[in-house]
Amino acid sequence: MATTVYGGDEINAIILDAGSYTTRIGYAGDDFPKVIASSYYGELQGDDDNNNTPRKIFGEAINVPRPNLEIKPLLKESLIVDWDAALELYQYYFDQLKITQPDQPILVTEPIWGEASYREKLVESFFEKFDFAGLYLAKSPTCVSFQQGRPNCLVVDIGHDSVSVTPVIDGICLLKSSMKTNYGGRFLSNEIQDYLEQKEVVVEPSFKIKSKTPTKYPDPAKFETKDISTTQSFVDYQKQKIYHQFKEILEVPEKNTTKESPRLFELPTGQSIVFDRFKIADSIFDPAVYKFNNEKLAFPPCNGKIDIDQANEYRPLKRVRKDDSNQSTPAPEVDIRGLTQLITHTLSTIDIDLRASLANNIIVTGGVSLVSQLTDRLYLELSNNNPGLKIRLHAVGNSSERINQAWIGGSVLASLGTFHQMWVTKEEYKEAGVDRILNQRFR
Numbered sequence: 001m002a003t004t005v006y007g008g009d010e011i012n013a014i015i016l017d018a019g020s021y022t023t024r025i026g027y028a029g030d031d032f033p034k035v036i037a038s039s040y041y042g043e044l045q046g047d048d049d050n051n052n053t054p055r056k057i058f059g060e061a062i063n064v065p066r067p068n069l070e071i072k073p074l075l076k077e078s079l080i081v082d083w084d085a086a087l088e089l090y091q092y093y094f095d096q097l098k099i100t101q102p103d104q105p106i107l108v109t110e111p112i113w114g115e116a117s118y119r120e121k122l123v124e125s126f127f128e129k130f131d132f133a134g135l136y137l138a139k140s141p142t143c144v145s146f147q148q149g150r151p152n153c154l155v156v157d158i159g160h161d162s163v164s165v166t167p168v169i170d171g172i173c174l175l176k177s178s179m180k181t182n183y184g185g186r187f188l189s190n191e192i193q194d195y196l197e198q199k200e201v202v203v204e205p206s207f208k209i210k211s212k213t214p215t216k217y218p219d220p221a222k223f224e225t226k227d228i229s230t231t232q233s234f235v236d237y238q239k240q241k242i243y244h245q246f247k248e249i250l251e252v253p254e255k256n257t258t259k260e261s262p263r264l265f266e267l268p269t270g271q272s273i274v275f276d277r278f279k280i281a282d283s284i285f286d287p288a289v290y291k292f293n294n295e296k297l298a299f300p301p302c303n304g305k306i307d308i309d310q311a312n313e314y315r316p317l318k319r320v321r322k323d324d325s326n327q328s329t330p331a332p333e334v335d336i337r338g339l340t341q342l343i344t345h346t347l348s349t350i351d352i353d354l355r356a357s358l359a360n361n362i363i364v365t366g367g368v369s370l371v372s373q374l375t376d377r378l379y380l381e382l383s384n385n386n387p388g389l390k391i392r393l394h395a396v397g398n399s400s401e402r403i404n405q406a407w408i409g410g411s412v413l414a415s416l417g418t419f420h421q422m423w424v425t426k427e428e429y430k431e432a433g434v435d436r437i438l439n440q441r442f443r
């Protein structure tokens with residue numbers, strides 16, 4: 001192995017956690033990322049005859065309405081889908097932070113479901129587009145486990161595009177037992193949109209409102225709009241922010257309750273609507289419970305299985321078994337798994353020797369995990385569904401820590417004294433090739 005040019009504590013590593021909703025960038029050893037930015041970017045179409053090439057814009061500027069500004073996502077299900085824009089956005093923030101790449105290595109978090117070809121592209125892009133002193137890919141659940149100082153745990157990440165459950169043993173993710181659905185933050189946003197559409201409530205983002213008079217549903221909204229020309233994608237992006245505010249006041253009900261929890265929500269048009277905050281949040285646990293009116297907003301059934309083609313599945317050495325005969329009877333096949341079922345199913349598929357310890361160390365993280373009463377309902381359901389197991393949930397109390405937990409874990413991981421051996425340099429990458437780097441260094 002090539003000798004590394006940087007020694008131990010002096011390294012000022014960069015941590016990048018790119019989520020479907022939020023991108024976080026900052027320095028290892030810090031408590032919080034320096035940059036917490038949208039994972040969307042703007043594309044400004046050429047507006048005169050001399051300048052027809054689209055220009056990408058990042059940061060707060062994407063919230064300024066313009067007639068020729070399209071808003072586009074960088075990622076889908078935690079995987080980069082627009083590579084040029086994503087790499088440009090990272091460079092934009094690296095410049096803002098005045099990062100001198102050749103002096104600093106970078107740790108990038110990745111979801112567990114990236115296919116081999118995706119991971120190759122990720123590694124190649126980072127080595128080719130940037131000039132960092134070293135690179136490390138860390139799986140998000142591993143980072144979360146480090147943030148909590150729990151090398152053996154079950155990480156439940158309720159994020160924007162995905163809800164995932166990943167067993168972590170000795171800091172390493174057990175990919176084959178992991179599960180993922182799409183019943184996370186975007187699903188809730190679609191429900192809220194559908195719910196408002198059904199009620200024929202007019203949703204207009206604040207930038208469009210010139211004046212308003214408070215009204216209460218079912219009285220129609222009374223407002224005047226500004227004459228601003230924008231693209232549909234810009235308006236949709238701004239509406240997502242309204243749905244986000246709506247999500248922040250949701251509350252998870254008890255199972256099968258008939259109770260309601262009415263709450264007033266004021267839209268930017270000045271119209272207030274009373275809605276039952278239980279109804280929408282319930283679908284985190286029972287995704288089939290909400291019936292979409294608008295088919296375009298509905299999500300296909302998803303039972304959580306993931307096809308992962310990453311080689312070298314890690315198995316804890318002492319615990320390798322001849323076959324899987326010790327596993328509990330597999331649960332019957334279902335089409336849709338809500339949160340509790342997803343976790344219960346994962347627990348049922350892992351080695352019986354590990355099961356009790358993981359059940360005792362369930363880490364709940366991700367933006368949607370902040371919905372009120374979510375952990376209480378989860379605890380009750382998991383305890384009822386798994387009578388033989390002692391369930392313990394761990395959810396960081398501070399909401400900014402919870403929402404940035406994978407980034408913070410990366411920060412902890414990269415500042416460990418022993419971590420300096422983990423960085424892969426450009427020379428090593430060139431010598432060994434991307435396959436070997438992926439299989440041997442970034443498992």
Ligand SMILES: Nc1ncnc2c1ncn2[C@@H]1O[C@H](COP(=O)(O)OP(=O)(O)OP(=O)(O)O)[C@@H](O)[C@H]1O
Nearest residue numbers: 019020021022078159160161185248366367368370
């Ligand atoms: N307090 C809150 N209550 C309810 N939902 C919230 C809250 N805060 C954030 N969210 C929702 O959580 C989601 C973002 O979660 P998070 O930041 O974990 O996602 P991410 O890391 O960007 O995406 P990924 O799913 O790729 O990991 C968004 O849908 C957002 O609206």
Ligand SMILES: [Mg+2]
Nearest residue numbers: 019020159406
């Ligand atoms: Mg995330």
